[in-house]
Amino acid sequence: MAPQATSIGEPIIEIHHVSRRYVMGAETIHALRDVSLTIRRNEYVAIMGPSGSGKSTLMNIIGCLDTPSGGDYFFEGELVSKMSDNELAQIRNQQIGFVFQTFNLLARNDAVKNVELPLVYAGISRQERQERAVEALRQVALEDRMTHKPNELSGGQRQRVAIARALVTRPSIILADEPTGNLDTATGIDIMRLFEDLWRKGNTIILVTHEEDVARNAARIIRVRDGKIESDAPNPNRIQMAATAAPTTAPATP
């Protein structure tokens, strides 16, 4: 059986000439200028670029949190600007798992409650919510920090709670904005192994990073500069691995 990682599917994210402008008084900031890209199901994409180049803005648009100032964005073939607020909320809740650069955890809630939250809006029962939250926290090796509140956790631990929350709804698309930025090397490798695993199970992974080491895990690397796509190319290293179906992190049987 061939690993699913090689079986790339239909386009799910189609961005056509998208721009995003922020008007700050007299000044207009062009966070994105005429960006076009297509991402297919089960791709593993890394977005790289210097700070302020528009990576987070792009992620927010992909994640249906933000709307473009110009251009069109089709999510699974549907024009996002035509979707209702409730449809967008449902996509954010069920299709996409978003790991925010700034974590965005609820300060008053402990780790389990934070991870449970998306399931609350998905209408899952209390019992099941709790079980799944605990399971997700176990996946990120935080089972001993379940009842800690964000301010009782280190940066790396908060990041892992944020990852667990993104995974708990079992979304098909995972968007992660610098998910290893606050992790030590060992934990970073664990998390990358987790993403690898999800990718193998058929999920689409899009992550922002400024570390070449992290980007090397992806099958495709998009480089952004000044709100524009500078380069968009397969990762030769990874293609080869996928072709031989033998990634270093998780050897698979051909």
Place this chain on the structure above:
Amino acid sequence: MQVTESVRMAIGAIRANKLRAGLTLLSISIGVFAIVGVAAAVGALTASIDKQLESLGRSTFIIQRDPAFAMGGVGDRRAQITLRQAMDFKNRFTAAQEVSLTNFIGGVVIKFEEKSSDPTFFIVGGDESYLPTNDFTVEEGRSIDPMDVQNGSDVVVIGADVANKFFSQRSAIGKQIKLNGYPYTVVGVLQSKGAVFGQSQDNFVLIPITSAARRFFDEWGSSVSMAIRAPSIETLEETMDQAIGLMRIIRRLDIGKENDFEVITNESLSETFGGITKYVSWFGAICGGFALLAAGIGIMNIMLVSVKERTREIGIRKAIGATSGNILSQFIIEAVTLCQLGALIGIGIGVGMGLAVGALLGIVAPIPWGSVGISVGICLLIGVVFGSFPAWKASQLDPIEALRYE
């Protein structure tokens, strides 16, 4: 998302902001307390008065100079009902089964041997039916009897307070005490009836009304009150008419002149009282209503501050899939929860006050369910009405902007 989940969230939010929530709760509680507390207290009073009227008997009415609830100095313009008139009435009025005469004299100094009291006791001038009519029981000795009344004997039955003060260990029977200097022989001691509103019911002495008139009546201050029992409830009206007629003759009232005395029945009493309590209840409800209106504006204010403070939280919730409707209902439910918590406290204190008043009056006060229901309803309405605008503002926040809010 279910309502229970929203309520749980609301309680979490309220606990996170105890002081602010506490102040809001307080304002709601005060409003609800005004409604429920007044209704409960009035209920207790009404129940107690009904009970007292019950003991008077349904076929009994009272003729006295002044109205039961005097709103002005009406009595000053009416001549007293003298003992002579009252005795005359009692002798001539054959339609009644029983006529009992009473008069009160306040501020009497009691002296026994070397010991003397402050003028905190009062004298009841009465006859043989005073004690049974007013639910007193003789603990030791005897009551005054018709002979005492006829002869104007200087005998006295003392209340429990008087007995305690002067005869703590020994028997009082046969002893001589002085009432404002006049010697009286103790023939009986009463059982204690306890206090009502911290006011003792046992701080008096009972002497024959004839003796009281001889010793203590002054020309204007003393007026006799007559409790008249008709043979049956059916003959009450008729007996009353006859009594009024006889009273007019005795008082020498020309035809066309108004009665210069009051006829009070059980029913007229509870009607008068019911009228008063209705006003009091309405007054409480209106005060409470305004307090709740003010509290509602307070709720809106606090919710607006809360929405502002929790902008990031709202952004996070929306970012992970909360719909505008989820946010809207979360904040409305939070406002309603706050209101209902306040209502709960107000109802608790209000009903507690009713029970306390009832306990003072020696009855089990009824719980004013009507007012409780109205309060809960009003608080629900206030939560929804005043919570809606802040909740709507919260629901309309843009997720990205909300997430960037510091």
